[in-house]
Amino acid sequence: LEEIWTRVIVFARMKPEDKINVVKYFQSRNLIVGMCGDGGNDCGGLRAAHAGLALSDAEASMVSPFATGRDGKSLLTVVDLIREGRACLATNMATFQYFIVYGFTLTSIRTILALYATVSMGEYVWVTMDVGIGMIMVWTMTQSRPTAELCSYRPTATLLGPRTISAIAFPYITAILTLLGAECLMWSKDWYVKLNPIYDIHLLPSLWMLRGDTYDASIGMITLTLSLANTAYVNTYGGRFRRNILFNWGVNLVYAVFLFGLFFLLLTPSSQFNCIYRVNCDSEQSQEARALTVLALFSAGGVGGCFLGPQVIVWQDEMAKVGEPEWLPNTTFNCTPPAGTPTSPLNSTLISEFGCVGPNNCYPTSFRWELCAIFVTYIVVNHAFTKLVLQGPVAAVLRRRQRKDDDRRGLHAYVAGGEDSHAESTTDEATSDDDLLRG
Numbered sequence: 001l002e003e004i005w006t007r008v009i010v011f012a013r014m015k016p017e018d019k020i021n022v023v024k025y026f027q028s029r030n031l032i033v034g035m036c037g038d039g040g041n042d043c044g045g046l047r048a049a050h051a052g053l054a055l056s057d058a059e060a061s062m063v064s065p066f067a068t069g070r071d072g073k074s075l076l077t078v079v080d081l082i083r084e085g086r087a088c089l090a091t092n093m094a095t096f097q098y099f100i101v102y103g104f105t106l107t108s109i110r111t112i113l114a115l116y117a118t119v120s121m122g123e124y125v126w127v128t129m130d131v132g133i134g135m136i137m138v139w140t141m142t143q144s145r146p147t148a149e150l151c152s153y154r155p156t157a158t159l160l161g162p163r164t165i166s167a168i169a170f171p172y173i174t175a176i177l178t179l180l181g182a183e184c185l186m187w188s189k190d191w192y193v194k195l196n197p198i199y200d201i202h203l204l205p206s207l208w209m210l211r212g213d214t215y216d217a218s219i220g221m222i223t224l225t226l227s228l229a230n231t232a233y234v235n236t237y238g239g240r241f242r243r244n245i246l247f248n249w250g251v252n253l254v255y256a257v258f259l260f261g262l263f264f265l266l267l268t269p270s271s272q273f274n275c276i277y278r279v280n281c282d283s284e285q286s287q288e289a290r291a292l293t294v295l296a297l298f299s300a301g302g303v304g305g306c307f308l309g310p311q312v313i314v315w316q317d318e319m320a321k322v323g324e325p326e327w328l329p330n331t332t333f334n335c336t337p338p339a340g341t342p343t344s345p346l347n348s349t350l351i352s353e354f355g356c357v358g359p360n361n362c363y364p365t366s367f368r369w370e371l372c373a374i375f376v377t378y379i380v381v382n383h384a385f386t387k388l389v390l391q392g393p394v395a396a397v398l399r400r401r402q403r404k405d406d407d408r409r410g411l412h413a414y415v416a417g418g419e420d421s422h423a424e425s426t427t428d429e430a431t432s433d434d435d436l437l438r439g
Helices: 016-028 040-048 077-117 123-141 162-187 205-210 215-234 249-267 272-277 283-291 293-297 312-320 365-390 393-425
Strands: 034-037 051-054
Touching: 016 034, 016 040, 034 040, 040 051, 077 123, 077 162, 077 215, 123 215, 123 249, 123 272, 162 215, 162 365, 215 249, 215 365, 249 272, 249 365, 272 283, 283 293, 365 393
Parallel strands: 034 051
Antiparallel strands: none
């Protein structure tokens, strides 16, 4: 009987236990076995098979992993199930990759800034990242629908596979390189002043939210937010398992809002909006931001207060000569030294420059455009990597090479072990994305 089972096409008039035996026989040959049935006598076989497909709403549907009563109980609904499942898996991997990049990038940028000058970022920077990107944008990532056509290969399901690691490592590494490149460019400018809020101006621990009033914190804020928003977006590209990203209007809208907001902060003069995020902000606009009642109400002190930019060092050195070495601006004196003290006037170039009034972290126009070029390059490079490497021609070439290797191994197995070995080798599922970047 074992000699003819592999050539049998139809098994008829079988008892329930005979169906189980047939399924287990083929499984013993290391084959992936599927079975469909519609009655109670099929329950044993459905349960024993790797893929049990119940075409019933009765007993068989209770023991089978998949049951359908749709479209006249057709097996074609399995295609819809696989399409939805693969799209769901691709989305889960996309959100997983985003949150890993989030953790690495956030930790690295905060560590770099803290080690360099004990710098942090404004309070509303964290709120925007956690709510705007971590909640709202990630939710829009999950709204992509599956493609209408079933792909010939499956998405990766390996958390440590080459495709997953490359999709995490590339945006992380490019974000850190972008930060370091922008910082090094800024350090080379003659107008740059390094400010360590704790050691240089004796900032109190209670004023932690003002540790972002520096040139370095602004670049850190824009780099971090841009990298997270961009990573969330490129991980939503449709590929072969989800519809084109253009059909996901939610993620496109949120992405556009973040890009507009970041480049607005970078390229526009100081404003109340800038001072919410402590980017290109000065003392005058920081105080006027108290008009933003709701934001000022929930602020720990950053919105509506004084801006403690690097120029505070000048005033503090001058105040030390009159016996107040740890003086800090406060709203009582309009964020300036008390009248009558021998300090630099507000309109002095030592205090106000590049169109900003009072202590500030404003950049000159030429440097803003240089930063703009760096950030646009980061965006383009990451989009290109996703489209050309992870989902484009590079991935296709690697996938074809992997399939040729699989076919070659299958032929060797056929020659070495005969027909049974050949059957076993050709029952593996189509190449997955796990094999994309593998040797």
